[in-house]
Amino acid sequence: MFTIGAHLSINKGFENIGLEALSIGANTFQFFPRSPRGGKAKALDFDDIEKFNSLVSGSDIDVVLAHAPYVINLASKSEKTRCNAFEIFEDDLDRLSYLPDNLYNFHPGSHVGQGVDVGIELISEALNRLISEDQSTVVLLETMAGKGTEIGRSFEELRSIIDKVELDDKVGVCLDTCHVFDAGYDIKDDLDGVLDEFDSVVGLDRLRAVHLNDSMFGLGSHKDRHEKIGCGLLGLDAIVDIINHRCLRDLPFYLETPNDVDGYREEISLLRGLYVD
Template identity: 40%
Template sequence: MKITDVNNIGGHLSTSKGIDATPERAREFGFKSYQVFTKSQMQWKAKPLDEETVKKFKKEKMENGNPTVMVHASYLLNTASSDESLREKVREAFRTEIERADKLGMELLTFHPGSFKDATLEIGIANVSNMLNDVITPDQSVKVLIENSAGQGNSVGKTFEDIAKIIDKVEEKDKVGITLDTCHTWASGYNFAEETGYGQMIDEIKRTVGLERINGFHLNDSKKGLGEHTDRHEMIGKGTVGVNGFRFLMKDRNFQKVPMIFETPLGEDGYMSDIEALNQLLK
């Protein structure tokens, strides 16, 4: 039995050969899910999607096992900011991300809530909620996922309670979920590597956002220690979490069908190492 046989494992894939080439690349890895950028993650503008590319992508997706695809939104989308000139740019760019994901038929779109900077956490949370209300529409297909943060600086989303406060103010709640990043979770102080800590984390998720809101994972080990609030991804099993630290998560039946995406430092060159590390947990 392999980890790719029992979990919805995937990785972030390059679109250098075209986004329509990614479904076949995912199949080569044995991935049942994967993640991509549909545009440059560090630019506001995006070249319109070519209709032929969209058509070919959908065809390739179906012919290669119809994997679940998660889009990672641009890193520029600081939805927690109070700067109105910036918020207008974020609003337009976020709508574009949703439109592109829908046009391609992708199922999930994850984003970083961002930083409240000189404001307060409460204002930052309200800003994220308001932005989601501005950009999410009742007729969109893609589900928008809030990624938890490592808690660095004035970032929003380091606890599930904070994320629950964001979702509580969102009007289209059925269009919103959560991406749980394991490096960020570890950095925020959740010790999911031990049975007691894992149980406490699950209890907090149930009490705040609900297990059904966990619609995606980013699988990463961490270069930094538990609770250090530093976002430094590492290969699975080579960081402070350690490969055994993933055993409770990987065997949790609540998440067997939830996409789990590698975002480890070597990218595609390192995914076989990540898979082999997790396969140790099933032996």
């Protein structure tokens, strides 16, 4: 089954976001549990959550993906910033415990001049305090474009974090097609080679989701600018190869393209027509 969705707003509640996803042809979705700029999240509406869980059990909606705020940085040199990131992360994991099995994706962080090794140590230390044996949520490290001092620009950096996490069965990877292309991995002309490298360094069993985005700039640019499907330097042919690749086709795909809901509906329809059953 082709599992595809888009990033939708949770402001109207879980049941409504589920209904909106179904209305645009999606069978999954991504959302921010709180503002992407961080801050306090709204109080949970348990009646809404119960209705959403009922909707999921009676529909084709598959595993949903929550995205941590962009601003959190577990690798910061500032203890205050790290503590704030930890508190948000911890609260989000607690909130997600009320939903069916799900995924929680986050940008690993930026070492802001401390060095990659220090940043990796800080991230893994935080994950060891945050992740518990009884949680159903799988935490995903996102592949990054390598802008500034971002950690996660290489498969080796992601592997180094995972290796230091004690409950590593609760940790996976989300491959962002724009980011990984911008980081210098040629998924346009050497998709097989890139996936072979990922498998040898990280392991394809760790890959749990794909952010499906075209790239405004391109290979090795380290720019991190998403583009609509087929409108960027990655291109539609490469996107079609990605969604149909034997190692990726059964994963959930999440659009983060610069679109409104109608734009997502069009992209989902386009991609469903290009997915080979």
